Amino acid sequence: MPQCAGHQQIYHVVSLIPSGCVASYGQVADLAGLPGRARLVGRLLKTTPSSLSLPWHRVVKSDGRIAVDGNSAVTQKDALLAEGVVVTGNKVNMQRFRWQPSLHLMLHELSG
DNA sequence: ATTGTGACCAAAC
DNA sequence: CGTTTGGCCACAA
Numbered sequence: 001m002p003q004c005a006g007h008q009q010i011y012h013v014v015s016l017i018p019s020g021c022v023a024s025y026g027q028v029a030d031l032a033g034l035p036g037r038a039r040l041v042g043r044l045l046k047t048t049p050s051s052l053s054l055p056w057h058r059v060v061k062s063d064g065r066i067a068v069d070g071n072s073a074v075t076q077k078d079a080l081l082a083e084g085v086v087v088t089g090n091k092v093n094m095q096r097f098r099w100q101p102s103l104h105l106m107l108h109e110l111s112g
Numbered sequence: 113a114t115t116g117t118g119a120c121c122a123a124a125c
Numbered sequence: 126c127g128t129t130t131g132g133c134c135a136c137a138a
Contacts, residue, residue, distance in 0.1 A: 003136090004134080004135060024120085024121085025119080029121095029133095036121080036133055037120090037134065038121060039118070039120045039121085039132095039135085040120090041119085043118070043120095043134080043135060043136085044135095045119060046118090046119050056119085059119085061119085061120070062121060062122080066119085068119050069119085073119095076119095
């Protein structure tokens, strides 16, 4: 069952991230209507059931570093590489791959 | 109720 | 590069 307010919006926003792009936790939280709740996004994503097929690997820290440690980090890195995102060491080039949703698309998705 | 922790963020050294 | 500080909120002890 849901754990916190806004989880559905968070899932929705993450599901909108296109292949080949990445978004930060803070950005996802902001678009989900939860400004400043980046930490909430992280906590929610870690409990995300794989059955939702959510592109959680496209969500990274604000500077592009992969947040998770251990085996899952390799999975995330590989998934990003497979989508054409260049991952150097343990971080991606945010300048180039950061998801930049248009305000128009954002309002359309969130209102409908 | 309080404290410590965490897949975080940003500013400030 | 690195650490500290303050903020955020859910959760476990």
